[in-house]
Amino acid sequence: AMPALRSLVLSARFLAVVILGNIVALLLLLVPGVNIAAFFIVNGYLLGREFFEFAAMRFRGEEEARALRRHYAGTVFLAGLLIAAFLAVPLLNLLTPLFAAAVMVHLHKAISVREVARSSRR
Known part of the structure; x- marks a missing residue:
C-alpha cells in the first residue's frame, strides 16, 4: 500500500495538471x-495518464x-481517448x-508482456 x-x-500534483488542462480547454471552449x-484531447490525456499510472503502480x-x-x-493516450469517449455518453x-x-x-498487462518479450530478444 502507498503511504x-x-x-x-x-x-x-495531479490536481494541478487537471486545473491547468481544464483552463486551456476552457479558453478553447469559445472556438x-x-x-x-x-x-x-484534455480528458484523454488526463484519464489515460492517471488511470494507467494507478493500474501500473499496483504491480x-x-x-x-x-x-x-x-x-x-501514445498507446496510453489512445486508451485515454477511448475512456473520454465513454465519458461523453450520458448515463x-x-x-x-x-x-x-x-x-x-x-x-x-499487455504492455508488460511486450516488455518481457522485448527484453528477452536482447
Whole structure:
C-alpha cells in the first residue's frame, strides 16, 4: 500500500495538471469545432495518464510506472481517448471509473508482456 502522505502529494500534483488542462480547454471552449476536440484531447490525456499510472503502480514502483507511461505515451493516450469517449455518453458515464480501471489494467498487462518479450530478444 502507498503511504497516505505520498498518495496526497500525488493527488495534489495531479490536481494541478487537471486545473491547468481544464483552463486551456476552457479558453478553447469559445472556438467552435475546436471545443469538442479540446474536450477529448484534455480528458484523454488526463484519464489515460492517471488511470494507467494507478493500474501500473499496483504491480510496479511509482517511478517505474511513470517511466512505462512515458515510454508508451501514445498507446496510453489512445486508451485515454477511448475512456473520454465513454465519458461523453450520458448515463453510461456513471460507469467510467470501472471501465477506465479495467481498460488500463488490461493495457498494463499487455504492455508488460511486450516488455518481457522485448527484453528477452536482447
